[in-house]
Amino acid sequence: MRYAAPLACVGALAWSTPAAAQVGPAAPDWAFGDPAGEAVVIAVSAASLASYLLPQRRSAWGAASSEERNEVLGRASDLTGAAGGTLLLLGTGYALEGSYLAGVGVPHPFSRALRTSLIEAEAAALSTGLSSLIKRLSGRCRPRSWRTDRCGDTDLDFDAFPSGHTTPVAALAGVRLNLVLRTTGDAAPRLGALALAETATLVTMALRIGAGAHSWQDVGAGMILGHVTGFVVAAVHPITPSKSPYAAGPLPEDPGARPTMITWTWVY
Structure with a gap:
Protein backbone atom coordinates (compact mmCIF):
# COMPACT_ATOMS: atom_id res chain seq x y z
CA MET A 1 0.00 0.00 0.00
CA ARG A 2 2.89 2.39 0.64
CA TYR A 3 3.64 2.37 -3.09
CA ALA A 4 0.06 3.18 -4.09
CA ALA A 5 0.33 6.96 -3.68
CA PRO A 6 3.58 7.34 -5.70
CA LEU A 7 2.17 5.14 -8.46
CA ALA A 8 -1.03 7.18 -8.55
CA CYS A 9 1.00 10.38 -8.84
CA VAL A 10 3.07 8.93 -11.68
CA GLY A 11 -0.10 7.86 -13.49
CA ALA A 12 -1.67 11.28 -13.08
CA LEU A 13 1.47 13.00 -14.36
CA ALA A 14 1.62 10.67 -17.35
CA TRP A 15 -1.90 11.61 -18.37
CA SER A 16 -1.68 15.28 -17.46
CA THR A 17 1.61 15.99 -19.24
CA PRO A 18 0.08 15.82 -22.73
CA ALA A 19 -2.66 18.17 -21.55
CA ALA A 20 -0.12 20.68 -20.29
CA ALA A 21 1.47 20.74 -23.72
CA GLN A 22 -1.84 21.60 -25.37
CA VAL A 23 -2.57 25.12 -26.48
CA GLY A 24 -6.11 25.87 -25.44
CA PRO A 25 -8.73 23.89 -23.53
CA ALA A 26 -9.09 20.11 -23.61
CA ALA A 27 -12.10 19.67 -25.88
CA PRO A 28 -12.59 16.05 -27.00
CA ASP A 29 -12.66 15.37 -30.73
CA TRP A 30 -14.38 12.54 -32.61
CA ALA A 31 -13.26 9.01 -31.73
CA PHE A 32 -9.84 8.35 -33.26
CA GLY A 33 -10.02 11.89 -34.67
CA ASP A 34 -12.55 10.96 -37.35
CA PRO A 35 -16.38 11.02 -37.58
CA ALA A 36 -16.21 7.48 -38.99
CA GLY A 37 -14.43 6.39 -35.82
CA GLU A 38 -17.24 7.92 -33.79
CA ALA A 39 -19.78 5.97 -35.83
CA VAL A 40 -17.92 2.75 -35.04
CA VAL A 41 -17.91 3.47 -31.30
CA ILE A 42 -21.62 4.28 -31.39
CA ALA A 43 -22.36 1.07 -33.29
CA VAL A 44 -20.31 -1.10 -30.91
CA SER A 45 -21.89 0.52 -27.85
CA ALA A 46 -25.40 0.03 -29.19
CA ALA A 47 -24.71 -3.54 -30.34
CA SER A 48 -23.46 -4.50 -26.88
CA LEU A 49 -26.98 -4.02 -25.54
CA ALA A 50 -28.05 -7.09 -27.52
CA SER A 51 -26.60 -9.10 -24.64
CA TYR A 52 -29.96 -8.61 -22.92
CA LEU A 53 -31.37 -11.13 -25.39
CA LEU A 54 -29.07 -13.92 -24.20
CA PRO A 55 -30.52 -16.63 -21.94
CA GLN A 56 -29.81 -16.27 -18.24
CA ARG A 57 -27.61 -18.93 -16.74
CA ARG A 58 -28.60 -20.29 -13.32
CA SER A 59 -25.39 -21.25 -11.56
CA ALA A 60 -24.71 -22.53 -8.06
CA TRP A 61 -22.83 -19.32 -7.19
CA GLY A 62 -24.62 -18.10 -4.12
CA ALA A 63 -24.78 -14.67 -2.55
CA ALA A 64 -22.36 -13.59 0.16
CA SER A 65 -25.26 -13.62 2.61
CA SER A 66 -29.02 -13.88 2.76
CA GLU A 67 -30.72 -10.49 3.03
CA GLU A 68 -34.26 -9.15 3.12
CA ARG A 69 -35.62 -7.05 0.27
CA ASN A 70 -35.83 -3.32 1.00
CA GLU A 71 -38.12 -1.65 -1.53
CA VAL A 72 -37.43 1.91 -0.33
CA LEU A 73 -33.68 1.62 -0.82
CA GLY A 74 -34.26 -0.15 -4.10
CA ARG A 75 -36.35 2.72 -5.45
CA ALA A 76 -33.80 5.24 -4.19
CA SER A 77 -31.07 3.42 -6.12
CA ASP A 78 -33.13 3.88 -9.30
CA LEU A 79 -32.53 7.63 -8.92
CA THR A 80 -28.80 7.42 -8.22
CA GLY A 81 -27.88 4.59 -10.58
CA ALA A 82 -29.17 2.64 -13.58
CA ALA A 83 -31.01 4.66 -16.25
CA GLY A 84 -32.43 7.28 -13.88
CA GLY A 85 -29.14 8.17 -12.25
CA THR A 86 -27.33 8.10 -15.59
CA LEU A 87 -29.75 10.59 -17.14
CA LEU A 88 -29.44 12.93 -14.16
CA LEU A 89 -25.65 12.81 -14.38
CA LEU A 90 -25.72 13.39 -18.13
CA GLY A 91 -27.77 16.55 -17.60
CA THR A 92 -25.60 18.00 -14.87
CA GLY A 93 -22.45 16.95 -16.69
CA TYR A 94 -23.56 18.72 -19.86
CA ALA A 95 -24.14 21.96 -17.97
CA LEU A 96 -20.75 21.78 -16.24
CA GLU A 97 -18.91 20.84 -19.44
CA GLY A 98 -20.51 23.76 -21.26
CA SER A 99 -19.46 26.03 -18.40
CA TYR A 100 -15.88 24.79 -18.64
CA LEU A 114 -22.87 17.79 -26.60
CA ARG A 115 -19.89 15.85 -27.93
CA THR A 116 -18.76 15.13 -24.38
CA SER A 117 -22.29 14.03 -23.52
CA LEU A 118 -22.18 11.68 -26.51
CA ILE A 119 -18.96 10.14 -25.18
CA GLU A 120 -20.58 9.62 -21.80
CA ALA A 121 -23.67 8.05 -23.38
CA GLU A 122 -21.46 5.68 -25.37
CA ALA A 123 -19.60 4.65 -22.22
CA ALA A 124 -22.83 4.12 -20.29
CA ALA A 125 -24.32 1.99 -23.08
CA LEU A 126 -21.18 -0.09 -23.61
CA SER A 127 -20.67 -0.71 -19.89
CA THR A 128 -24.33 -1.68 -19.53
CA GLY A 129 -24.02 -4.14 -22.40
CA LEU A 130 -20.87 -5.67 -20.94
CA SER A 131 -22.49 -5.87 -17.52
CA SER A 132 -25.50 -7.65 -18.98
CA LEU A 133 -23.25 -10.12 -20.82
CA ILE A 134 -21.41 -10.99 -17.61
CA LYS A 135 -24.72 -11.32 -15.76
CA ARG A 136 -26.01 -13.80 -18.33
CA LEU A 137 -22.83 -15.88 -18.15
CA SER A 138 -22.17 -15.80 -14.39
CA GLY A 139 -25.67 -16.47 -13.06
CA ARG A 140 -25.02 -15.41 -9.49
CA CYS A 141 -27.87 -15.41 -7.00
CA ARG A 142 -29.11 -12.19 -5.41
CA PRO A 143 -28.91 -11.89 -1.59
CA ARG A 144 -32.68 -11.33 -1.32
CA SER A 145 -33.25 -14.59 -3.21
CA TRP A 146 -30.66 -16.69 -1.36
CA ARG A 147 -32.16 -19.01 1.24
CA THR A 148 -30.44 -21.98 2.90
CA ASP A 149 -27.99 -22.52 0.08
CA ARG A 150 -30.70 -22.32 -2.54
CA CYS A 151 -31.63 -19.51 -4.93
CA GLY A 152 -35.03 -18.43 -6.24
CA ASP A 153 -36.99 -19.75 -9.19
CA THR A 154 -36.82 -16.90 -11.73
CA ASP A 155 -34.08 -15.60 -14.01
CA LEU A 156 -34.11 -12.29 -12.12
CA ASP A 157 -32.90 -14.14 -9.04
CA PHE A 158 -29.68 -15.14 -10.84
CA ASP A 159 -28.48 -11.87 -12.41
CA ALA A 160 -26.67 -10.30 -9.47
CA PHE A 161 -23.10 -10.11 -10.80
CA PRO A 162 -22.12 -7.39 -11.58
CA SER A 163 -24.41 -4.59 -10.43
CA GLY A 164 -26.23 -3.12 -13.41
CA HIS A 165 -27.23 -0.07 -11.39
CA THR A 166 -23.64 0.74 -10.47
CA THR A 167 -21.94 0.12 -13.81
CA PRO A 168 -23.30 2.98 -15.99
CA VAL A 169 -22.80 5.75 -13.43
CA ALA A 170 -19.30 4.42 -12.77
CA ALA A 171 -18.70 4.58 -16.53
CA LEU A 172 -19.54 8.29 -16.50
CA ALA A 173 -17.07 8.70 -13.64
CA GLY A 174 -14.43 6.94 -15.75
CA VAL A 175 -15.02 9.30 -18.69
CA ARG A 176 -14.81 12.35 -16.46
CA LEU A 177 -11.67 11.12 -14.73
CA ASN A 178 -9.97 10.77 -18.10
CA LEU A 179 -11.01 14.26 -19.18
CA VAL A 180 -9.91 15.81 -15.88
CA LEU A 181 -6.45 14.31 -16.32
CA ARG A 182 -6.24 15.92 -19.77
CA THR A 183 -7.78 19.27 -18.84
CA THR A 184 -6.09 22.62 -19.32
CA GLY A 185 -7.31 25.88 -17.88
CA ASP A 186 -9.77 26.05 -14.99
CA ALA A 187 -10.66 22.43 -14.22
CA ALA A 188 -13.22 23.26 -11.50
CA PRO A 189 -16.35 22.48 -13.60
CA ARG A 190 -14.95 19.14 -14.72
CA LEU A 191 -13.82 18.30 -11.20
CA GLY A 192 -17.35 19.06 -10.04
CA ALA A 193 -18.79 16.73 -12.67
CA LEU A 194 -16.35 14.00 -11.62
CA ALA A 195 -17.27 14.45 -7.95
CA LEU A 196 -20.97 14.07 -8.77
CA ALA A 197 -20.38 10.87 -10.73
CA GLU A 198 -18.15 9.34 -8.07
CA THR A 199 -20.65 10.24 -5.35
CA ALA A 200 -23.51 8.70 -7.33
CA THR A 201 -21.44 5.55 -7.80
CA LEU A 202 -20.67 5.13 -4.11
CA VAL A 203 -24.22 5.95 -3.00
CA THR A 204 -25.65 3.50 -5.53
CA MET A 205 -23.31 0.77 -4.30
CA ALA A 206 -24.47 1.28 -0.72
CA LEU A 207 -28.15 1.41 -1.69
CA ARG A 208 -28.00 -1.76 -3.78
CA ILE A 209 -26.40 -3.66 -0.91
CA GLY A 210 -28.95 -2.25 1.53
CA ALA A 211 -31.81 -3.18 -0.80
CA GLY A 212 -30.74 -6.82 -0.72
CA ALA A 213 -30.14 -6.76 -4.47
CA HIS A 214 -26.37 -7.30 -4.44
CA SER A 215 -23.45 -8.56 -2.44
CA TRP A 216 -20.40 -6.34 -2.06
CA GLN A 217 -18.57 -8.25 -4.80
CA ASP A 218 -21.35 -7.42 -7.27
CA VAL A 219 -21.22 -3.67 -6.73
CA GLY A 220 -17.42 -3.68 -6.58
CA ALA A 221 -17.24 -5.41 -9.94
CA GLY A 222 -19.74 -2.94 -11.38
CA MET A 223 -17.67 -0.02 -10.15
CA ILE A 224 -14.46 -1.39 -11.69
CA LEU A 225 -16.10 -2.40 -14.97
CA GLY A 226 -17.75 1.00 -15.32
CA HIS A 227 -14.63 3.02 -14.54
CA VAL A 228 -12.44 1.02 -16.92
CA THR A 229 -14.98 1.14 -19.75
CA GLY A 230 -15.57 4.87 -19.38
CA PHE A 231 -11.87 5.66 -19.15
CA VAL A 232 -11.09 3.68 -22.31
CA VAL A 233 -13.98 5.16 -24.30
CA ALA A 234 -12.83 8.67 -23.39
CA ALA A 235 -9.21 7.80 -24.18
CA VAL A 236 -9.98 6.99 -27.84
CA HIS A 237 -11.21 10.57 -28.26
CA PRO A 238 -8.18 12.80 -28.87
CA ILE A 239 -8.03 16.33 -27.55
CA THR A 240 -8.61 19.24 -29.90
CA PRO A 241 -6.99 22.53 -28.81
CA SER A 242 -9.17 25.60 -29.00
CA LYS A 243 -8.86 27.77 -32.09
CA SER A 244 -9.48 30.83 -29.97
CA PRO A 245 -6.17 32.77 -30.00
CA TYR A 246 -6.34 33.75 -26.33
CA ALA A 247 -8.04 30.70 -24.81
CA ALA A 248 -6.12 29.13 -21.94
CA GLY A 249 -2.90 30.70 -23.10
CA PRO A 250 -0.83 33.84 -22.71
CA LEU A 251 -1.62 36.97 -24.60
CA PRO A 252 0.55 37.57 -27.67
CA GLU A 253 3.68 39.57 -27.08
CA ASP A 254 3.62 43.26 -27.85
CA PRO A 255 5.66 43.72 -31.01
CA GLY A 256 6.85 47.03 -29.58
CA ALA A 257 7.16 50.42 -31.21
CA ARG A 258 8.41 50.59 -34.75
CA PRO A 259 11.85 52.15 -35.20
CA THR A 260 11.89 55.81 -36.16
CA MET A 261 12.40 56.35 -39.87
CA ILE A 262 13.98 59.55 -41.26
CA THR A 263 13.36 60.51 -44.85
CA TRP A 264 15.01 63.25 -46.89
CA THR A 265 13.57 65.21 -49.73
CA TRP A 266 14.91 68.05 -51.90
CA VAL A 267 11.47 69.52 -52.35
CA TYR A 268 10.85 72.74 -50.41
Whole structure:
Protein backbone atom coordinates (compact mmCIF):
# COMPACT_ATOMS: atom_id res chain seq x y z
CA MET A 1 0.00 0.00 0.00
CA ARG A 2 2.89 2.39 0.64
CA TYR A 3 3.64 2.37 -3.09
CA ALA A 4 0.06 3.18 -4.09
CA ALA A 5 0.33 6.96 -3.68
CA PRO A 6 3.58 7.34 -5.70
CA LEU A 7 2.17 5.14 -8.46
CA ALA A 8 -1.03 7.18 -8.55
CA CYS A 9 1.00 10.38 -8.84
CA VAL A 10 3.07 8.93 -11.68
CA GLY A 11 -0.10 7.86 -13.49
CA ALA A 12 -1.67 11.28 -13.08
CA LEU A 13 1.47 13.00 -14.36
CA ALA A 14 1.62 10.67 -17.35
CA TRP A 15 -1.90 11.61 -18.37
CA SER A 16 -1.68 15.28 -17.46
CA THR A 17 1.61 15.99 -19.24
CA PRO A 18 0.08 15.82 -22.73
CA ALA A 19 -2.66 18.17 -21.55
CA ALA A 20 -0.12 20.68 -20.29
CA ALA A 21 1.47 20.74 -23.72
CA GLN A 22 -1.84 21.60 -25.37
CA VAL A 23 -2.57 25.12 -26.48
CA GLY A 24 -6.11 25.87 -25.44
CA PRO A 25 -8.73 23.89 -23.53
CA ALA A 26 -9.09 20.11 -23.61
CA ALA A 27 -12.10 19.67 -25.88
CA PRO A 28 -12.59 16.05 -27.00
CA ASP A 29 -12.66 15.37 -30.73
CA TRP A 30 -14.38 12.54 -32.61
CA ALA A 31 -13.26 9.01 -31.73
CA PHE A 32 -9.84 8.35 -33.26
CA GLY A 33 -10.02 11.89 -34.67
CA ASP A 34 -12.55 10.96 -37.35
CA PRO A 35 -16.38 11.02 -37.58
CA ALA A 36 -16.21 7.48 -38.99
CA GLY A 37 -14.43 6.39 -35.82
CA GLU A 38 -17.24 7.92 -33.79
CA ALA A 39 -19.78 5.97 -35.83
CA VAL A 40 -17.92 2.75 -35.04
CA VAL A 41 -17.91 3.47 -31.30
CA ILE A 42 -21.62 4.28 -31.39
CA ALA A 43 -22.36 1.07 -33.29
CA VAL A 44 -20.31 -1.10 -30.91
CA SER A 45 -21.89 0.52 -27.85
CA ALA A 46 -25.40 0.03 -29.19
CA ALA A 47 -24.71 -3.54 -30.34
CA SER A 48 -23.46 -4.50 -26.88
CA LEU A 49 -26.98 -4.02 -25.54
CA ALA A 50 -28.05 -7.09 -27.52
CA SER A 51 -26.60 -9.10 -24.64
CA TYR A 52 -29.96 -8.61 -22.92
CA LEU A 53 -31.37 -11.13 -25.39
CA LEU A 54 -29.07 -13.92 -24.20
CA PRO A 55 -30.52 -16.63 -21.94
CA GLN A 56 -29.81 -16.27 -18.24
CA ARG A 57 -27.61 -18.93 -16.74
CA ARG A 58 -28.60 -20.29 -13.32
CA SER A 59 -25.39 -21.25 -11.56
CA ALA A 60 -24.71 -22.53 -8.06
CA TRP A 61 -22.83 -19.32 -7.19
CA GLY A 62 -24.62 -18.10 -4.12
CA ALA A 63 -24.78 -14.67 -2.55
CA ALA A 64 -22.36 -13.59 0.16
CA SER A 65 -25.26 -13.62 2.61
CA SER A 66 -29.02 -13.88 2.76
CA GLU A 67 -30.72 -10.49 3.03
CA GLU A 68 -34.26 -9.15 3.12
CA ARG A 69 -35.62 -7.05 0.27
CA ASN A 70 -35.83 -3.32 1.00
CA GLU A 71 -38.12 -1.65 -1.53
CA VAL A 72 -37.43 1.91 -0.33
CA LEU A 73 -33.68 1.62 -0.82
CA GLY A 74 -34.26 -0.15 -4.10
CA ARG A 75 -36.35 2.72 -5.45
CA ALA A 76 -33.80 5.24 -4.19
CA SER A 77 -31.07 3.42 -6.12
CA ASP A 78 -33.13 3.88 -9.30
CA LEU A 79 -32.53 7.63 -8.92
CA THR A 80 -28.80 7.42 -8.22
CA GLY A 81 -27.88 4.59 -10.58
CA ALA A 82 -29.17 2.64 -13.58
CA ALA A 83 -31.01 4.66 -16.25
CA GLY A 84 -32.43 7.28 -13.88
CA GLY A 85 -29.14 8.17 -12.25
CA THR A 86 -27.33 8.10 -15.59
CA LEU A 87 -29.75 10.59 -17.14
CA LEU A 88 -29.44 12.93 -14.16
CA LEU A 89 -25.65 12.81 -14.38
CA LEU A 90 -25.72 13.39 -18.13
CA GLY A 91 -27.77 16.55 -17.60
CA THR A 92 -25.60 18.00 -14.87
CA GLY A 93 -22.45 16.95 -16.69
CA TYR A 94 -23.56 18.72 -19.86
CA ALA A 95 -24.14 21.96 -17.97
CA LEU A 96 -20.75 21.78 -16.24
CA GLU A 97 -18.91 20.84 -19.44
CA GLY A 98 -20.51 23.76 -21.26
CA SER A 99 -19.46 26.03 -18.40
CA TYR A 100 -15.88 24.79 -18.64
CA LEU A 101 -15.69 25.25 -22.41
CA ALA A 102 -17.23 28.71 -22.16
CA GLY A 103 -14.73 29.71 -19.50
CA VAL A 104 -11.76 28.78 -21.65
CA GLY A 105 -13.01 30.46 -24.79
CA VAL A 106 -14.39 27.68 -26.98
CA PRO A 107 -16.84 29.04 -29.58
CA HIS A 108 -20.41 27.77 -29.11
CA PRO A 109 -19.42 25.96 -25.89
CA PHE A 110 -22.77 24.35 -25.12
CA SER A 111 -23.03 22.95 -28.63
CA ARG A 112 -19.53 21.52 -28.31
CA ALA A 113 -20.40 20.11 -24.88
CA LEU A 114 -22.87 17.79 -26.60
CA ARG A 115 -19.89 15.85 -27.93
CA THR A 116 -18.76 15.13 -24.38
CA SER A 117 -22.29 14.03 -23.52
CA LEU A 118 -22.18 11.68 -26.51
CA ILE A 119 -18.96 10.14 -25.18
CA GLU A 120 -20.58 9.62 -21.80
CA ALA A 121 -23.67 8.05 -23.38
CA GLU A 122 -21.46 5.68 -25.37
CA ALA A 123 -19.60 4.65 -22.22
CA ALA A 124 -22.83 4.12 -20.29
CA ALA A 125 -24.32 1.99 -23.08
CA LEU A 126 -21.18 -0.09 -23.61
CA SER A 127 -20.67 -0.71 -19.89
CA THR A 128 -24.33 -1.68 -19.53
CA GLY A 129 -24.02 -4.14 -22.40
CA LEU A 130 -20.87 -5.67 -20.94
CA SER A 131 -22.49 -5.87 -17.52
CA SER A 132 -25.50 -7.65 -18.98
CA LEU A 133 -23.25 -10.12 -20.82
CA ILE A 134 -21.41 -10.99 -17.61
CA LYS A 135 -24.72 -11.32 -15.76
CA ARG A 136 -26.01 -13.80 -18.33
CA LEU A 137 -22.83 -15.88 -18.15
CA SER A 138 -22.17 -15.80 -14.39
CA GLY A 139 -25.67 -16.47 -13.06
CA ARG A 140 -25.02 -15.41 -9.49
CA CYS A 141 -27.87 -15.41 -7.00
CA ARG A 142 -29.11 -12.19 -5.41
CA PRO A 143 -28.91 -11.89 -1.59
CA ARG A 144 -32.68 -11.33 -1.32
CA SER A 145 -33.25 -14.59 -3.21
CA TRP A 146 -30.66 -16.69 -1.36
CA ARG A 147 -32.16 -19.01 1.24
CA THR A 148 -30.44 -21.98 2.90
CA ASP A 149 -27.99 -22.52 0.08
CA ARG A 150 -30.70 -22.32 -2.54
CA CYS A 151 -31.63 -19.51 -4.93
CA GLY A 152 -35.03 -18.43 -6.24
CA ASP A 153 -36.99 -19.75 -9.19
CA THR A 154 -36.82 -16.90 -11.73
CA ASP A 155 -34.08 -15.60 -14.01
CA LEU A 156 -34.11 -12.29 -12.12
CA ASP A 157 -32.90 -14.14 -9.04
CA PHE A 158 -29.68 -15.14 -10.84
CA ASP A 159 -28.48 -11.87 -12.41
CA ALA A 160 -26.67 -10.30 -9.47
CA PHE A 161 -23.10 -10.11 -10.80
CA PRO A 162 -22.12 -7.39 -11.58
CA SER A 163 -24.41 -4.59 -10.43
CA GLY A 164 -26.23 -3.12 -13.41
CA HIS A 165 -27.23 -0.07 -11.39
CA THR A 166 -23.64 0.74 -10.47
CA THR A 167 -21.94 0.12 -13.81
CA PRO A 168 -23.30 2.98 -15.99
CA VAL A 169 -22.80 5.75 -13.43
CA ALA A 170 -19.30 4.42 -12.77
CA ALA A 171 -18.70 4.58 -16.53
CA LEU A 172 -19.54 8.29 -16.50
CA ALA A 173 -17.07 8.70 -13.64
CA GLY A 174 -14.43 6.94 -15.75
CA VAL A 175 -15.02 9.30 -18.69
CA ARG A 176 -14.81 12.35 -16.46
CA LEU A 177 -11.67 11.12 -14.73
CA ASN A 178 -9.97 10.77 -18.10
CA LEU A 179 -11.01 14.26 -19.18
CA VAL A 180 -9.91 15.81 -15.88
CA LEU A 181 -6.45 14.31 -16.32
CA ARG A 182 -6.24 15.92 -19.77
CA THR A 183 -7.78 19.27 -18.84
CA THR A 184 -6.09 22.62 -19.32
CA GLY A 185 -7.31 25.88 -17.88
CA ASP A 186 -9.77 26.05 -14.99
CA ALA A 187 -10.66 22.43 -14.22
CA ALA A 188 -13.22 23.26 -11.50
CA PRO A 189 -16.35 22.48 -13.60
CA ARG A 190 -14.95 19.14 -14.72
CA LEU A 191 -13.82 18.30 -11.20
CA GLY A 192 -17.35 19.06 -10.04
CA ALA A 193 -18.79 16.73 -12.67
CA LEU A 194 -16.35 14.00 -11.62
CA ALA A 195 -17.27 14.45 -7.95
CA LEU A 196 -20.97 14.07 -8.77
CA ALA A 197 -20.38 10.87 -10.73
CA GLU A 198 -18.15 9.34 -8.07
CA THR A 199 -20.65 10.24 -5.35
CA ALA A 200 -23.51 8.70 -7.33
CA THR A 201 -21.44 5.55 -7.80
CA LEU A 202 -20.67 5.13 -4.11
CA VAL A 203 -24.22 5.95 -3.00
CA THR A 204 -25.65 3.50 -5.53
CA MET A 205 -23.31 0.77 -4.30
CA ALA A 206 -24.47 1.28 -0.72
CA LEU A 207 -28.15 1.41 -1.69
CA ARG A 208 -28.00 -1.76 -3.78
CA ILE A 209 -26.40 -3.66 -0.91
CA GLY A 210 -28.95 -2.25 1.53
CA ALA A 211 -31.81 -3.18 -0.80
CA GLY A 212 -30.74 -6.82 -0.72
CA ALA A 213 -30.14 -6.76 -4.47
CA HIS A 214 -26.37 -7.30 -4.44
CA SER A 215 -23.45 -8.56 -2.44
CA TRP A 216 -20.40 -6.34 -2.06
CA GLN A 217 -18.57 -8.25 -4.80
CA ASP A 218 -21.35 -7.42 -7.27
CA VAL A 219 -21.22 -3.67 -6.73
CA GLY A 220 -17.42 -3.68 -6.58
CA ALA A 221 -17.24 -5.41 -9.94
CA GLY A 222 -19.74 -2.94 -11.38
CA MET A 223 -17.67 -0.02 -10.15
CA ILE A 224 -14.46 -1.39 -11.69
CA LEU A 225 -16.10 -2.40 -14.97
CA GLY A 226 -17.75 1.00 -15.32
CA HIS A 227 -14.63 3.02 -14.54
CA VAL A 228 -12.44 1.02 -16.92
CA THR A 229 -14.98 1.14 -19.75
CA GLY A 230 -15.57 4.87 -19.38
CA PHE A 231 -11.87 5.66 -19.15
CA VAL A 232 -11.09 3.68 -22.31
CA VAL A 233 -13.98 5.16 -24.30
CA ALA A 234 -12.83 8.67 -23.39
CA ALA A 235 -9.21 7.80 -24.18
CA VAL A 236 -9.98 6.99 -27.84
CA HIS A 237 -11.21 10.57 -28.26
CA PRO A 238 -8.18 12.80 -28.87
CA ILE A 239 -8.03 16.33 -27.55
CA THR A 240 -8.61 19.24 -29.90
CA PRO A 241 -6.99 22.53 -28.81
CA SER A 242 -9.17 25.60 -29.00
CA LYS A 243 -8.86 27.77 -32.09
CA SER A 244 -9.48 30.83 -29.97
CA PRO A 245 -6.17 32.77 -30.00
CA TYR A 246 -6.34 33.75 -26.33
CA ALA A 247 -8.04 30.70 -24.81
CA ALA A 248 -6.12 29.13 -21.94
CA GLY A 249 -2.90 30.70 -23.10
CA PRO A 250 -0.83 33.84 -22.71
CA LEU A 251 -1.62 36.97 -24.60
CA PRO A 252 0.55 37.57 -27.67
CA GLU A 253 3.68 39.57 -27.08
CA ASP A 254 3.62 43.26 -27.85
CA PRO A 255 5.66 43.72 -31.01
CA GLY A 256 6.85 47.03 -29.58
CA ALA A 257 7.16 50.42 -31.21
CA ARG A 258 8.41 50.59 -34.75
CA PRO A 259 11.85 52.15 -35.20
CA THR A 260 11.89 55.81 -36.16
CA MET A 261 12.40 56.35 -39.87
CA ILE A 262 13.98 59.55 -41.26
CA THR A 263 13.36 60.51 -44.85
CA TRP A 264 15.01 63.25 -46.89
CA THR A 265 13.57 65.21 -49.73
CA TRP A 266 14.91 68.05 -51.90
CA VAL A 267 11.47 69.52 -52.35
CA TYR A 268 10.85 72.74 -50.41
